[in-house]
Amino acid sequence: MQTIERRRARSLSADVVDELSKRMRIGPLRPGDKLPTEAAIMQEFGVSRTVVREALSKLQAAGMVRPQRGVGTFVVGASRAKPFHVDSSPDDSLAQAIALIELRIGLETEAAALAAQRRDTSDLAAIKSALDAIEAAMDQDMDTALPDYQFHLEIARASHSPHFAAVLEALGPTCVPTAFLKTADGNEEGASEALGDQVRHEHLGIYDAIAQQDVEAARAAMRGHLVNGRERRRASKGPQEPGRS
Template sequence: MAFLKKEPIPTLRADANLTDRITDLLVAEITGGQYAVGEVLPPEQVIADRLNVSRTVLREAVSRLKAEGLVQSKQGVGLTVMMTTRPSVLRMVAAEEGDTEQVLRIVELRRGFEIEAATLAAQRRTDEDLAAMRAALTAMEQAIADGDVAAGVDADLGFHRAVALATKNEHYLNFFDFLAGLLAENLRVSRSRSAKLAGRASQAQREHETLFKAIEAGDPEAARDHARTHVEHTEARLRSTQAAEWH
């Protein structure tokens, strides 16, 4: 690990800019070719000792790296490098495993996006777009029958990606891919834990079918309404899962 190979740096002054300086130092090391994507950093205490700073300062710096998408805490693994180049566009923290509240915040962001995407898709969809949506629905149905949670999540995201593609606006597609990257793994974990709660997958499937029919019919108002219902029900299902885990 690169951190362990480096000599300790001189003691840093505990002034108002200390966290900024530690953040910049860690960013420089991560983006400077010392790490590969997927590499796990040493424990926080080891890093703090090397940099001669408190755990409080280091944790604040690490939280900034997470916000930039450079690292992510993975349960049972540790602080993992997610990218080695500093993104120049929108930055958000991926939902960590088991963090239902963070997932819900991202789902809330999806609400407006999904509603507008469905509205545009109903106006602009092509036969090819409809075929892609139908294929995703078929894959979801098969995943439910097989009890395959991972395949079900992939098909679910595939359906919504096909809706984004049908807007004929590349920014909708790019933003969907961004959100999907933040949500995908957490949704797999969440749905695996809630698999015992019967009927949820089937309910979501019915919502997808209803939304598809509105888009297929070229009815933007119905598509808007059904997209809103689906996202609101998704939020409700996640909250119910969270409540069940707490009891």
């Protein structure tokens, strides 16, 4: 049931993206216009705040909107759209999903190493806050995608090299995959618990290395986490037919 609910939420966010994109292409939304508030979008589409925020993140990653803290989110003109874009939709093929994780391996491994070297106390507090949010979501059996993304984003910011965070912001929260594994007897729930424990251990290893300012350990911990994530993503798709991704 939880898997179905998560997939439905992802589908709903795609519906919101499609409709808002259409309004930006053909009207009534024009460059410089302010989007409706999150509450208004929630009411119009009958969706949760999480769905709305995921949709807005996708639009921002596509360079179609620009958030302004404390003011709202605005439509971006074509001349201001971001040239960099990677489609990180969870509905992509397995090959595309693996390619995205491999991009993150190259990017975030070095970001974690720099974070261990350069982080300050406020950076560490932000990373810990995101880690605690993941733990809270796991304990309540809630979707961890958004706090998980925030954890990785805060590490990129702690590198104090702004392009790392800029790329992750362009990718958006959907770059964090949600894998659903099954045990040999088909017990998805048991596999989910084991998976949760493994991911929790990996996240804690990354945090500890950054906290201790151990550059090589942080690099290795992040690489191990993302490589494991790649294999979990492969496993979640099951065996592939010859010639199929």
